[in-house]
Amino acid sequence: MPDLFASAKKRLMAAAEMLDVDGDVLEMLSYPKETLSSSVTVRMDNGSLKSFKAWRCRYNDALGPTKGGIRFHPDACIEEVMTLAFWMTFKCAVAGLPFGGGKGAVAVDTKKLSNRELERVSRQFMQNYATFVGPDRDIPAPDMYTNGIVMAWMVDEYSKMTDTPTPGVITGKPVPLGGSKGREDATGRGGFYVLCTLAERLGIEPAKTRVALQGFGNAASHCAQLLHEAGYRIVAVSDSSGALYDADGMDPAEVLAHKKDTGSVAGAPTKGKSREIGGEELVTCDCDLLVPAALEDQITCDNAADVQAKVILELANGPTSFDADDLLLERGVWVVPDILANAGGVTVSYFEWLQNRGGDYWDADTVRDRLRRKMETEAENVWAMAEEYETGLRAGAYMHGLKRLEAAISAHGTRAYFNGGS
Numbered sequence: 263m264p265d266l267f268a269s270a271k272k273r274l275m276a277a278a279e280m281l282d283v284d285g286d287v288l289e290m291l292s293y294p295k296e297t298l299s300s301s302v303t304v305r306m307d308n309g310s311l312k313s314f315k316a317w318r319c320r321y322n323d324a325l326g327p328t329k330g331g332i333r334f335h336p337d338a339c340i341e342e343v344m345t346l347a348f349w350m351t352f353k354c355a356v357a358g359l360p361f362g363g364g365k366g367a368v369a370v371d372t373k374k375l376s377n378r379e380l381e382r383v384s385r386q387f388m389q390n391y392a393t394f395v396g397p398d399r400d401i402p403a404p405d406m407y408t409n410g411i412v413m414a415w416m417v418d419e420y421s422k423m424t425d426t427p428t429p430g431v432i433t434g435k436p437v438p439l440g441g442s443k444g445r446e447d448a449t450g451r452g453g454f455y456v457l458c459t460l461a462e463r464l465g466i467e468p469a470k471t472r473v474a475l476q477g478f479g480n481a482a483s484h485c486a487q488l489l490h491e492a493g494y495r496i497v498a499v500s501d502s503s504g505a506l507y508d509a510d511g512m513d514p515a516e517v518l519a520h521k522k523d524t525g526s527v528a529g530a531p532t533k534g535k536s537r538e539i540g541g542e543e544l545v546t547c548d549c550d551l552l553v554p555a556a557l558e559d560q561i562t563c564d565n566a567a568d569v570q571a572k573v574i575l576e577l578a579n580g581p582t583s584f585d586a587d588d589l590l591l592e593r594g595v596w597v598v599p600d601i602l603a604n605a606g607g608v609t610v611s612y613f614e615w616l617q618n619r620g621g622d623y624w625d626a627d628t629v630r631d632r633l634r635r636k637m638e639t640e641a642e643n644v645w646a647m648a649e650e651y652e653t654g655l656r657a658g659a660y661m662h663g664l665k666r667l668e669a670a671i672s673a674h675g676t677r678a679y680f681n682g683g684s
């Protein structure tokens with residue numbers, strides 16, 4: 263993915279130009295602060311030793327300790343990790359959290375590991391990065407193909423290595439180990455709250471809105487459930503093994519139960535006459551709201567002109583390429599960008615970190631209420647910024663985040679200050 267990072271930075275450049283930010287700020291935000299590559303070498307069940315490439319990047323810590331998930335994916339690479347850490351920098355800034363951006367990955371296919379091998383990979387990752395992370399330095403969390411139990415192994419490893427129980431070094435932990443209530447569904451729920459806040463202005467009315475979701479993992483399945491309960495009609499879902507379309511709609515709970523039983527959404531029960539469609543077709547299928555919740559670069563110049571949805575809610579990180587943005591903007595398609603739409607996960611991670619440090623644990627209603635208020639506030643801020651500059655929500659979100667980053671970076675003095683200005 264050699265172009266991913268360069269392409270991501272174009273959004274920073276575009277926002278910087280609109281805001282006319284100081285060159286020092288741009289210099290600071292153009293390069294990762296540090297990235298540590300390593301090999302995660304573990305004993306496999308068959309007795310052999312195997313090494314997997316791994317990385318952790320702390321992109322920028324102007325706003326606080328770096329924060330972001332760890333991804334286990336066979337295609338992971340340093341370029342992707344840096345890009346994801348860059349996005350986390352902006353996501354935390356947009357969400358108004360006291361965190362910078364980070365990310366980690368291991369290039370491994372978890373479907374080919376036994377549970378014991380998965381545990382060894384997770385513990386070894388933490389052994390490699392124990393001096394890189396820390397509750398005041400860099401705080402990992404789950405991402406694609408990592409989950410609560412992986413976080414539990416990692417926090418346990420860290421606590422053993424430092425001989426100090428340290429729940430605040432990792433978020434997304436199981437609740438009995440200091441995890442937060444409401445972290446599991448936070449990403450999907452946060453996206454739902456953002457959509458509710460902006461729905462009227464985006465021309466969305468639940469009963470008249472047909473939804474297509476690309477991906478049916480944690481974020482998409484929870485968001486689908488909330489949309490369904492609010493009266494939206496779920497007409498299409500997909501996962502890595504296939505896609506399903508039904509104009510009459512489907513119940514996400516039934517789709518999820520089917521996926522849990524069979525490992526795939528294909529063949530899930532629907533209301534009407536469903537048909538299997540190609541995964542790629544999902545992006546351009548007949549719907550009003552498209553929710554990309556899988557991998558990067560799914561909406562590109564090649565298919566953006568054929569997108570039928572009038573609103574895109576980006577639950578995945580980076581699902582729309584830089585070039586596709588202009589095309590969608592010209593066509594009047596609203597894109598609710600990833601750095602706002604999927605910020606619910608890291609927001610509840612922040613709540614978890616606060617609870618770990620305060621030793622005071624909140625009930626689920628408190629978590630949801632605080633998440634809702636946060637997402638509403640920042641959705642309003644992003645909208646206001648887009649309106650002021652007469653642009654789309656992506657540029658609005660980048661400008662909103664950049665203003666916060668600029669204020670923190672400039673507080674140390676900029677070139678104007680050092681050259682004798684103010």
Ligand code: GLU
Nearest residue numbers: 330331403405607608611
């Ligand atoms: N991996 C999630 C994301 O991309 C969550 C990060 C976190 O909770 O730190 O936003």
